[in-house]
Amino acid sequence: MSAAPAVDALRLLVVDDEPTQREMLQLLLERAGFKVTLAVDGKDALNVLERQSFHLVLSDQRMPGIDGLELLVKARELRPDQPFVLMTAYGSVESAVAAMKRGAADYLTKPFTKDELMLVLERVLRQRRLQAEVEELRNQLSDRSRMSGLIGVSAPMRAVFERIERVASTDASVLVTGESGTGKELVARRLHHSSRRAQGPLVVLNCAALSETLLESNLFGHVKGAFTDAREDRPGAFVQADGGTLFLDEVGEMSPSCQAKLLRVLEYGEVTPVGGSQPRRVSVxxxxxxxxxxxxEVEEQRFRLDLYYRLRGIEILVPPLRERSDDIPVLAEFFLRRAAESKEKAVSGFAPEVLDLFCRAPWPGNVRELRHTVEAMVTMSNGETLTVDDIPVSMRRSLEASAPPHQSSLPGGDDHADSAERAEIVKVLQRTCYPATGRWNIARAARELGMSRKTLEYKIKKVYALPAP
Structure with missing residues (x-):
């Protein structure tokens, strides 16, 4: 049997003092695609952990010498981030709580089925992957704190990062395009801080926020008496950015007069302030x-063709959030942690249905809208886990209205389940079930359907209310 792609090459340490149980788990897990190492007791497991790291430790609780709970504590002393799952035939609420308090990621009570085991392992490993992605991004932000949080793990964003790195070392003008809220200013900041001009100034000017007169004054500067309120000489953005980078946001809003003056600066490398006659050389x-x-805009004669060519020598397109849904859980987690810290709230995560909703929503406001939603949820929350009830009513209605019409995105809404999708899910569940028991193989069905396990479980229970076999 071929290894499942979701768990390919993942290393597991199985600890159990019963040889039969140990060998059964090894056979089952290796058939599922895991690389399994065995330990006969707690002492043996600690010796193994001193030499090798694992994606997960699966340990019996009742063992002679060092039992599972003691092994859990000692293992986390060796490797603080080690995911650990305890299993025992003596399951109780008290022992489960004790295991969780000592840092166990999950708990299994014997006897358990293969499906129950795989469900727990996949949930723990998925959480570990998410934590690793968040930690990697946190390290990136720590190493490049000035880049202010341009975050992404998806293929479209990796392409953006690669393009930034390729062009950062040049002095060529760059045109950053994309919908509102996608993070175009963050791309500009990353370009600047990755360039040889990183020690120079980065000046930001929003062309849409100023009138034509104020924009020209802010961009090129002015001399005393150039207009009514010009009481003293003032350097413009080009002079302020000399030796560094100038970021012009919403450049398409510029008037024709301002476009002509901008083109001259780009062509000759010198700027003349409003009302002045002496140009000044700048390196920007x-x-x-x-x-x-x-x-x-050029075709409709609202933007100069020659300026357009000067600006678009290098173009970077920032994808909308709906085209990079793999980034949504990581972005949401990042915004949650930042908001919880700033608002001093003990919020640690999202309920599964919230992330499911987030990943299906179209987010017309893109990353900015997601950030505002998470910040509002943290403000409204009273518990450690954010639920759909924490979404402010206006935002909730907006998300509900933008959800696909065949199903409600929020619990308690009207479920207009698409019969074709329901039929496909049922067909795949029946085809991939375990022959011996007829139970659903959720992990395999989710892979065939091209969705996450949590999404499939949510559809089965909340959307289509399918009865378990």
């Missing part, structure tokens, strides 16, 4: 951003 790397289609 220009990064511009827009959510408009500048090619269409």
């Amino acid at each position: 790397r220009l990064v511009a951003a827009t959510n408009r289609d500048l090619a269409r």
Whole structure:
């Protein structure tokens, strides 16, 4: 039997003093695609853990000498982040609570089925992967704190990062395009801090926030008396950014007059303040951003063709959040941790149905909308886990309205289940069930359906209410 892709090459340490149980677990887990190491007792397990790391430790609780709870404590002293699952024939609420308090990731009571075992292992390993991704991103933010949180683990965002790294060392102008809220300014900041101009200034100017006169004054500077309120000479953004980077956000909002003056600066490398006559040489790397289609703006004669060509020498397209759904859980976790810290709230995570909703929502406001939603939820929360009840009513209605029409995105809503999807789920569940028992193999069915296990479980229980076999 081929190894399951979801667990390929994952290393497990199985600890059990009963040879039959040990060998049965080894056979079952290796058939599922895990790489299994065996330990005959707690002491043997500690010796193994001193030499090798594992993605997960699966240990019996009742063992002679060092029992499972003591092994858990000692193992976490050796490897504090080690995921640990305890199993015992003497299950009780008290022992489960004791295991969790000592840091166990989950708990299994014998006898358990293969499906129950795989469910626990997949849940723990998935959480471990998410924690590793968040930690990696936290390290990136620590190493590049000035980059202010440009986050992504998806293929589209990896392509953005690779393009940034390729062009950062040049002085060529860059045009950053994408919908509002996708993080275009963060791309500009990362470009600057990855460039040889990183020690120079980064000046940010929003072209849409100023009138034509104020924009020209802020961009090129002015001399005393240039206009009514010009009471003294003032350097513009180009002079302030000399030796560094100038980021012009919403460059498509510029007036034709301002476009012409910007083009001259780019062509000659010198800037003349409003009302002045003496140009000044500047060395500035220009990064511009827009959510408009500048090619269409050129066709409709609202944007200069020559300036468009100067700006788009290098173009970086930031994908909308709906095209990088793999990033949503990581972004949500990042925003949760940041909001919880700033608001001093003891919030640690999301309920599964919240992440399921987040991953299906189209997010027209993109990352900015997701951040505001999570921050509002943290503000509203009273518990450690954020649920759909923590979503403010207005935001909840918006998410509900934007969900696919064939199903409700929130518990308690009207479930318009798509019959074709329901039929496909039932068919795959029946085809992939365990022959001996007829029980569903949820992990395999989820892989065939191209969705996460949690999403499939949510659809089975909450959306379609399918009865278990």
